[in-house]
Amino acid sequence: MPPRVEVRKTYKMYVGGEFVRSESGRSFTAGEDVNVPRGSRKDLRDAIKAARGAFGGWSRRTAMNRGQVLYRAAEMLDGRRSQFVELLGGGRGARREVERAIEAWVWYAGWTDKLAQVSGTVNPVAGPYFNFTLPEPTGVVGLVAPDRPEVLGLVQRLAPALCGGNTVVAIASESRPLAALTLAEVLATSDFPAGVVNVLSGRREELLPWLAGHMDVNAIDAAGCTEEELAAVEKAAADNVKRVVRLSSRDLMSPYAVTALMEMKTVWHPIGV
């Protein structure tokens, strides 16, 4: 049989529910001579706009429904397990990482409708008020994906952000962007409404300052930032009092990873006849 000529994939970014090249027409190579889009400031702006647009709907979904969608992501990733194992170079380590990424989706899917029960409070104020505090999503979150572990590092930060009801603009690892771009294909088939998750690839130095300074981004998970980048992000973040989060290893796979990207709202409801 003659050798098969495979149909190769064009790697694209995921913005507003669509797979797109960079509006700049630029690309760069990553890994084994694969071209990936080199996202621009305008791509970033489009992604943030999409995320803002999707925030109202996503954050107001019932907790149960968000859990179902996160669980769907686990199902879709499970179905593509072998593809991701191959992408990670195969072997036991790769299989383990993919398995743990699937587990992260399942685990956080189960948190959506329990979080408020664990992190909310009823406050016994001295007066005729029913007073309670509930977690609510912070808004649009910028996520700087870590270089390693490629899949798990991103999923363990993406899942809690979405679990809490935020929408996300993720910047893929610059040196190893393929996992993030492929993960976007999983998310695109997981019932996330368009714009809830957006994944960009490109040069971090070109994207990070604009993400950190953008007035419509509410928080940044700076997981993949170097110390130097973190300082710059924190500085630019002050322009609109962004929350800059860097989760410790203990925070990963914990409800604290979810509440780190949430606000607490306190309500004074009157009691009377």
Add this chain to the structure above:
Amino acid sequence: MALTARPPSELAGFEWEYVPAPEAREIVKIAPRNGLYIGGRFLAPHSGKHFKTLNPATEEPLAEIAEADAVDVGRAVTAAGDAFRSWSRLEPAKRARYIFRISRLLQERARELAVLETLDGGKPIKESRDVDMPLAAAHFFYYAGWADKLEWAFPNRTPRPLGVAGQVIPWNFPLLMLAWKIAPALAAGNTVVLKPAETTSLSALLFAEICEQADLPPGVVNIVTGAGQTGSLVVSHPEVRKVAFTGSTEVGKLIQRSLAGTGKHLTLELGGKAANIVFEDAPLDQAVEGIVNGIYFNQGHVCCAGSRLLVQESIQEPLLEKLKLRLGTLRLGDPLDKNTDVGAINSRQQLEKIQGLVESGIAEGAEIYQPECRLPERGYWFPPTLFTGVSQSHRIAREEIFGPVLSVLSFRTPEEAVEKANNTPYGLSAGIWTDKGSRILWMTQRMRAGVVWANTYNRFDPSSPFGGYKESGFGREGGLHGLLPYVELN
């Protein structure tokens, strides 16, 4: 309300004669010259400099306050660092007892503190006596109880104190803000260096005396006085592990920027431009009281003040009529008088800021209303003011005025109210007035704000977390959530 039976025109000219009822000020002894409270002792400042603190109601100087320089702040931080080693290891139940003691002493000396607060800050004695002091004591009492129960607060984690907390507080609720900062910090095992606001240092210095009376170990609480420069030295000191700031969004941003890359823990409680939303089914008289309490309480020097009134179009006319009538009955004058509703503006600088923004409101075409109101000749005063015909683009609808100035806007549908209420970079608080419980919760879900009051406004409680969304800051003060900024979770 019997008042409404008479035509407003008749009432407007009515002279409400009250006999003066001033609180005696003899209870307070103010030292002519004050030092810094460092390591359990009152020290003359290394800087050798002092500045005057005034009674804003009379412009008379009350005392000289030390201005701490870098050496002074360094000493305070060192004292706090030394004290941290033993305070953080002290048996938690003992820590609790010290904090309980402080709470009791605050109650015992409440009258003295209230008079001092009113003299130095200009707020009506009614408010310092009935709001600031009880809440400050309650805050210490609440957090005292947490000191030996921290392991129950954070599931699956062991909370550890952070170290020296550098805390900078504003002038609107001097002792209460001190309580919000110091109580949770101490309960969690931290030590503090606190800088009160330049114009209102006296109650913090009296608090230092109370720490001595409570036999609090030296260095656990340190008070350094001064202006913005001193505050900046406190937050930028390398040995300070945690910074907590309450004040303007502008300064909050400067602090956030300056701490970039330092790894310091930070919480910010900043400005606001809250919407107070009145629906047509609201009990109007009750709503009028709430609106008044929302914006004229403490001369509007409140970060969560209900400075934008959003009123449903169908009731705009009767509501404004009642509100204007009510404004005419507010008594402005001697803050020490027990019948005073509106006291003095805290400082000349703040008065000028309010005047500037009010002028912008007039220039941009909004219609101003002020009740007939005689202002005392000396001191800093501004009459209760409201603007109608305000559009969302006006400065008085966008910027925090921090004075007794209300901007009135209207809406037709709940959706429009939500849109307008959230149309601000701030997100500290909101008020909702309606008879319908389901609407309260519907609105509540949609407010991008950290505190939502329904059929009430400007209520506080130590068990109730307080803090903002968006540019109103991050972190919570009060309640279980108020512990988190002062611990590391291992």
